[in-house]
Amino acid sequence: MSDAAFALTAFFMVAAALWAVTANNVLHAALGLIAAFFATAVLYLGLRAEFLAVAQVLVYIGGVVVFVVFTILLTSRLGDEILRPSLWRVLLGVLFAGAFFALGALMLSRAGDLLEGAGLAPEEYGSLMAVGNKLLGMGEGGLLLPFEVVSVLLLACVIGAIAVARKPEDDE
Amino acid sequence: MDYIQTTNFIGDWVRGLGLPWGLDRAVNGILGALTIAGVVMAGATLLVWVERKVSALIQSRLGPMRVGPWGILQSVADILKLLVKEILVPNGADRLVYFLAPMLPLTAAFMVLAVIPFGPTLQVANPDLGVPYLIAMGGIGVLGILIGGWASNNKFSLLGSLRSGAQMVSYEISVAVILLFITLVSGTTDLRTLVLTQQGTVLDWWVFKVPGLGLAAFVLYLISSTAELNRAPFDIAEAEQEIAAGYHTEYSGMGFAMFFLAEYGNLIASAGVAATCFLGGFLPPAIGVPAVDRALFAVPGLVWFALKVAALILGYMWFRWTFPRPRVDQLMALEWKFLLPVNLGLLSLGALFTAMGWVLP
Numbered sequence: 001m002s003d004a005a006f007a008l009t010a011f012f013m014v015a016a017a018l019w020a021v022t023a024n025n026v027l028h029a030a031l032g033l034i035a036a037f038f039a040t041a042v043l044y045l046g047l048r049a050e051f052l053a054v055a056q057v058l059v060y061i062g063g064v065v066v067f068v069v070f071t072i073l074l075t076s077r078l079g080d081e082i083l084r085p086s087l088w089r090v091l092l093g094v095l096f097a098g099a100f101f102a103l104g105a106l107m108l109s110r111a112g113d114l115l116e117g118a119g120l121a122p123e124e125y126g127s128l129m130a131v132g133n134k135l136l137g138m139g140e141g142g143l144l145l146p147f148e149v150v151s152v153l154l155l156a157c158v159i160g161a162i163a164v165a166r167k168p169e170d171d172e
Numbered sequence: 173m174d175y176i177q178t179t180n181f182i183g184d185w186v187r188g189l190g191l192p193w194g195l196d197r198a199v200n201g202i203l204g205a206l207t208i209a210g211v212v213m214a215g216a217t218l219l220v221w222v223e224r225k226v227s228a229l230i231q232s233r234l235g236p237m238r239v240g241p242w243g244i245l246q247s248v249a250d251i252l253k254l255l256v257k258e259i260l261v262p263n264g265a266d267r268l269v270y271f272l273a274p275m276l277p278l279t280a281a282f283m284v285l286a287v288i289p290f291g292p293t294l295q296v297a298n299p300d301l302g303v304p305y306l307i308a309m310g311g312i313g314v315l316g317i318l319i320g321g322w323a324s325n326n327k328f329s330l331l332g333s334l335r336s337g338a339q340m341v342s343y344e345i346s347v348a349v350i351l352l353f354i355t356l357v358s359g360t361t362d363l364r365t366l367v368l369t370q371q372g373t374v375l376d377w378w379v380f381k382v383p384g385l386g387l388a389a390f391v392l393y394l395i396s397s398t399a400e401l402n403r404a405p406f407d408i409a410e411a412e413q414e415i416a417a418g419y420h421t422e423y424s425g426m427g428f429a430m431f432f433l434a435e436y437g438n439l440i441a442s443a444g445v446a447a448t449c450f451l452g453g454f455l456p457p458a459i460g461v462p463a464v465d466r467a468l469f470a471v472p473g474l475v476w477f478a479l480k481v482a483a484l485i486l487g488y489m490w491f492r493w494t495f496p497r498p499r500v501d502q503l504m505a506l507e508w509k510f511l512l513p514v515n516l517g518l519l520s521l522g523a524l525f526t527a528m529g530w531v532l533p
Contacts, residue, residue: 027269027322034315054304062311066341069318073334128301128361 006046013039030068037061051131183293204296208285212278216436220247223489230493257425262325265422269323274423274430276316281437283309288444289364291454291473302363303355306445307348310400313438314340317402317419320431324422332418335500336402342507343406346396349515353389353522354449357382357531367453373460379450382531385521390450392515394484397442398491399507401435405495406503443484444477451480 013036020032037060044053085093138144182203187196221236221244228235236243261270284306286296299305314337321333355361358369358378370377379386399406420431447453454473458465498506525531 025266027266027319031269031272031319050299050301051304054301054308058304058308058311061315062308062344066311066314066318066337069315069322070334070337073318073322073330073337128304 006043009039009042009046013043026072027069030065030072033068034061034065037065048125051128201296204286205282208282208296211285212281212433212437212440215440216433217247217251219436219439219485220250220432222485223492226486226489227493230490251429254425254429259425259427260422262422264325266323266325269319271427273316273320273323274427274434276319277313277434278316278430278437280309280313280316281434281441283312284441285437285444287363288441288448289367289453290444290477294454294474295364298362298364300362302366303351303361307344307351310340310344310347313434314344316434320423321419324419326422329419329421332421336419339406339503339507340400340402342504343396343399343511346507346511346515347393347400349512349519350389350393350396351445351449353385353515353519354378356519356522357386357526363448363453367448367455370452370455372458374452374457377450377452377455382522382525385518385525386450389518389522390446392511392518393446393450394487394491396507396511396515397446398488399503401438401442401488403435403439403488404492405497407497439485439488440481443481443488446484447477447480451484453477453480 016032016035016039018032020029020036023029023032037056040060041053041056044050044056134141135143135147183200186199186203189196191199224246225235225242227233236246239245239249261267287299287302287305289295289298317340318333318337321329321331321336324330354366358366360366360369370381375381377386379390382389420428423431454477456465456468456471456473456476458468
């Protein structure tokens, strides 16, 4: 990815993210989020992480945002009134965002030497084959055990959701 | 079996021009994108007419007869009408979202068609991650329908888009599981290689190659994709007798035309995916007799692909006009209580068959 392409994508991404947090309309905020996620996928493609890019679109746009939009559709419309957060909340938000930004900047400045020599990932590094072998590998660096633990956690979530949503037997 | 053509007339000619700065790749890309746009426009126009004729024949009617011979220009006339029709925006609609929504399903259809191999050398792009890419694009179409219904500021539209969102999200899972099954048995996610794994005779197509399972997966794919396309008998999203026209009730003129175009574009894309994954894509139905096979391979791959897609689309239309419609709850129960468990079982069996080598040679 050339510097110009990176700058363009990053600018688009930051603009979309800003739109997502400043839009008065919740659905517009969701659209901003979609645009930001898409730009992230483009950045991943630029880093030769093809699988990550497809997973980003699949999970975040096709999954998370679709359910966010679903939730917005199910809530009654707020009308045209603009919700103004209280000053206290704005200050708290700025404080936390600033702290997070500072943390990131600190980490990047410390890691300067590491980033110096970093280039593109080698060919095939982010391909489906490589990711699959790493994720389901049992040997050195294989992530099979964490993968299985996460699967059990997700299974527990699904069963929990069914238990919560289930109608009582005598309700039929 | 080395009859497969490896030259692309226009593509090679552009590459041979010696354009600077990789301009030839840009030119070929643009030509490919324009071709896809042409395929969708012309295909949708033709399919609207075919659908009306098929429905008429099934119901012992004549269908459109007045415009052109056998009414073949009927949909051209309809499209001209849609082009000049006034675009009405309902009161209180969210204009930005209202105009953005019809574009998303059409974009999704184009994005899917861009990776379908129409012929041995006819494919706009061939990503290594073809199958995950197909699954990822499905989500974008759903978004358009969801936000379109919301932006219309109409209760019928909102109900329609909620129903359709629930339906498409659910059936997408089934389609994804079946595509995973194909990835599992073929060992590739790259769609062109996926077609090339089916070289040989008709028995090497994935629908027959995995005994029994392939056919089951094919039938399940047809059911799930009919539902994902929001087509009758699963047209819960529109359900004319219940919620007017669902998510596109408030759309007129080109807004409606784009939703309509997307519906048929997605139909072509879905049939194309089925032909690629199960029916050998651009490969001819070879039977193993050298003399016959040579003649079959002499026909361009595009023709075979088009014939398969046309047959599949006629099948989709046949379902539409033959089966009664399930209710909303029956539709969701069908997916979550029947299709999804069956598909997961199919995936497990596919893993077993692949591990044990119970695949036809």
